[in-house]
Amino acid sequence: MPSDFPSTKSVSTAGMVLQRNRLIQIILAILCAVGCVILINFVNQNWPTVWMLLVLSACMLVALILARANRITLAAMFTVITLTIVMGLMSFAFDGIYDATISAFPAILVFAAMFATLRLFVGLLTFIILILSTVVWVNITGVHVNVVAPVSIMSLVNVVAILMATAFFVWKLASDLRIAVARLETENERIRDALTHIDTLAHNDALTGLPNRLLARARFEQAVELAKRGNDKIALLYLDLDNFKTINDSLGHIAGDQLLCEVATRLKQTIRASDTASRQGGDEFLVIVAGQAEQESVATVAVKIIDLLSEYFSVNGMEISVTCSLGISMYPDDGQDFDALLKHADIAMYQAKERGRNGFQFYDPQMNTNVVEHLHLISGIRTALQKDEFKLYYQPQFDLKSERIIGAEALIRWKNPELGMIPPNKFIPVAERSGQIHEIGAWVIDEACRQAREWMDAGLPPIVVGVNLSPIQFRRDNVERDVMNALEHYNLPPSAIELELTESLLIVESDQISPLLKRLRNLGVHLSIDDFGTGYSNLGYLSRFEVERLKIDQSFIRRMLENKNDEGIVRAIIEMAHSLGLEVVAEGVETAEMLVHLKGLGCEFGQGYLWSPALPAAEFVEFIRTYQPK
Structure with missing residues (x-):
């Protein structure tokens, strides 16, 4: 099944392509800005600046070739280091700390933040500070004194060129950030939807949409808290469809599933909004009826369920009659926790089946005794066969x-060493059921x-x-x-x-x-x-x-x-x-x-x-x- 989310590998590949394209765009922008400055300085015959910028352009071409060859890290390192050195030399040679090239350093740092590692970024920042400190130191000591030239059109051209390149860097960075934030929000929305879907699957039956046993347990615990305040009782009605296997085998599993969905729909129509109908698995359902005081009111609910399910179901154009058997246990009379009440309701349900099906049965402690005896007999029969306890x-x-x-x-x-002679009418039915x-x-x-x-x-x-x-x-x-x-x-x-x-x-x-x-x-x-x-x-x-x-x-x-x-x-x-x-x-x-x-x-x-x-x-x-x- 295809995933709704891109794989880590595809995300990584897409990120590398974007980074490569951005790097090429920035290098081209630098080349354009430098080209404009070269042209102006060439017209004014400012040869030192022209030569330095030509060297810078050659280096940028090398970086462009590296970027197109997907050597992104090397291209980025070569670009920022070259820019820093050339800008530093130009500030040292011309106006010093007041030179327009100083304004290129923030753009270089923005560039480094986009493409370089943290170590290179910190090293570059340190190198820029060292360059500036050196320029200031040589001017203070008189080793080299920079004479600040008067403001001219060239000053404006240099500043505008640097500003345009920096603006391009910042715009692209902001654009990438907006795209990343939008993608992140989309992914977060998908994750939230997935978590909601997972939560639904974890707490609801996939076929009928009813709460499953996990959610039924939580609903029961909530009902218990309310029952304790009002001194009420809670009824657990364990429902099993009679002869569902025959329908499933004769009409097919698709028809069987359709029937289960119809049963779930009728159960939801029968109970109150404060009650819970859940599917336990197969053809077994559980109804939690809260706020009940006596067995008579619970019996009324059971009869209503039995009558409603007894009406014909339409499955694949056929009218099917289905009956059910209900076992009922009551909180707190028959147990204090969900598992105990569920087990007792299950026992009562099987008792209802043995009494003719299509009916209900309240749990009685004697039933549990019979079940324990039944289990002992099953285990005892196995032992009796092994130890030759049966005689003819x-x-x-x-x-x-x-x-x-x-x-x-x-x-x-059957002569059991502990129980003595066990009559056939007691152990043969157990052997048949097991x-x-x-x-x-x-x-x-x-x-x-x-x-x-x-x-x-x-x-x-x-x-x-x-x-x-x-x-x-x-x-x-x-x-x-x-x-x-x-x-x-x-x-x-x-x-x-x-x-x-x-x-x-x-x-x-x-x-x-x-x-x-x-x-x-x-x-x-x-x-x-x-x-x-x-x-x-x-x-x-x-x-x-x-x-x-x-x-x-x-x-x-x-x-x-x-x-x-x-x-x-x-x-x-x-x-x-x-x-x-x-x-x-x-x-x-x-x-x-x-x-x-x-x-x-x-x-x-x-x-x-x-x-x-x-x-x-x-x-x-x-x-x-x-x-x-x-």
Whole structure:
């Protein structure tokens, strides 16, 4: 990008050119003045003066040649020294201290100030004083007495010539100074504009023009000073657009930027002049609302923001609906400084997202406790993978008619040395949000295959091991590789493994996973749908995916004897599955009465506490060896 300011090198070059031109102009002016004086003295046959001035003219020609050759310093030194010597000799030879040439010395000093160094200027001044002192001394002592000639036309010519040359020097010097001052003022104005621009960039968001975090912090500190005087409160509203990444990815970053600018415009329209709306980065905004006394008034502001942003945005000719989640922290109740309040508002915002989005949530200290626990779990999961703290428990699955064991569902357990047994419903969601579910899922697949191989080698009857998969695992396309690697590593037939999928995965990710599931099914891996009935149950995806089993969620099984609606749901699921050629597994079978009823409905398989809870691998083997069908 080209700079608005000339470079140091270009400024230096321009200065040298100007100095060279000025020097040539002054030398030419001196030659003109000397030429006029020579002509007058030649007419009057004043030969000593003519000869001295001819010598001076020759020297000036030499200086002119040096200046044209860009030897500026040497030309300037040669000029001032020559002028000083010639003028000194003429004053000594003619009228002494009263000679007209004495008036040339100030012009010589002006010339030296323009072109010479400080050392040369001081030396020249000293030399001139020495010349004058010498002229005076020789006249006082009688060594050489200057006779002052009467005033004549020649006196006027000499003085006028010197005066004109001096006037030319001074005018050029003043002109250069005016140009330099004008340039300096222009540069100063540019620098002031640049500093203003830099200050704007430092305190405002480049895209939306809103204050950035730095300026928001300063505005907050000002609001705190006012709040202390009036015993008021300050609210920090942390705003995040819901599903902005989807809009950005589908419509492009330019459209995303346009949407952010529109959001910023609406925020400025919503708040008061005394409040501050700032962009924190990405699709996150912060609103500082000062002078608030109660949460009710802040809630009104939050609702107003949510409603205004819920109205359609026009981006690239398309109407886009955007929702937002707001987290709110209050000064001084939730913190005394900007960073603490910002963190608490951020925590509350994520809580609002977890509660369904398109809403707001005030900060509560319990949220911070949950966040700390969340961070501890993230760190603990990493350690647990490294130290083999995870274990698989196995709950047997039975053929309801023969009550023979036909398989087992592998269920992960985490026994932390400090916290004890941590239930899966506590750490699995954390692992999914942090991305660690990929490592856990790969470990579960590998461990389940290892255990199946061990049971086969021990001579146990064929057991299909079911492995639960998280929808998050399918977003990296690693599931097929993990399954293939584990089967190959333990030399296990694909039919020994059953992958249990969720309904939400099949609905939301159907286009992405359909080819993958088809390859796994063709390989011989069993597929089933876990917790059927609790998600987006429909027949469309059941016909598209080659699953073999439906697992009815235990919540329906446990209530079917007391609740006719649940009994009707169980009956409908079983009949639907059979009509599609699918087998049914009932989860949560706890009593013999449940077993009888399920048999009557035609359910093929089941698992539950009627037979056994999930067991560690060693106890599971013992259970198999001692179990006898009733």
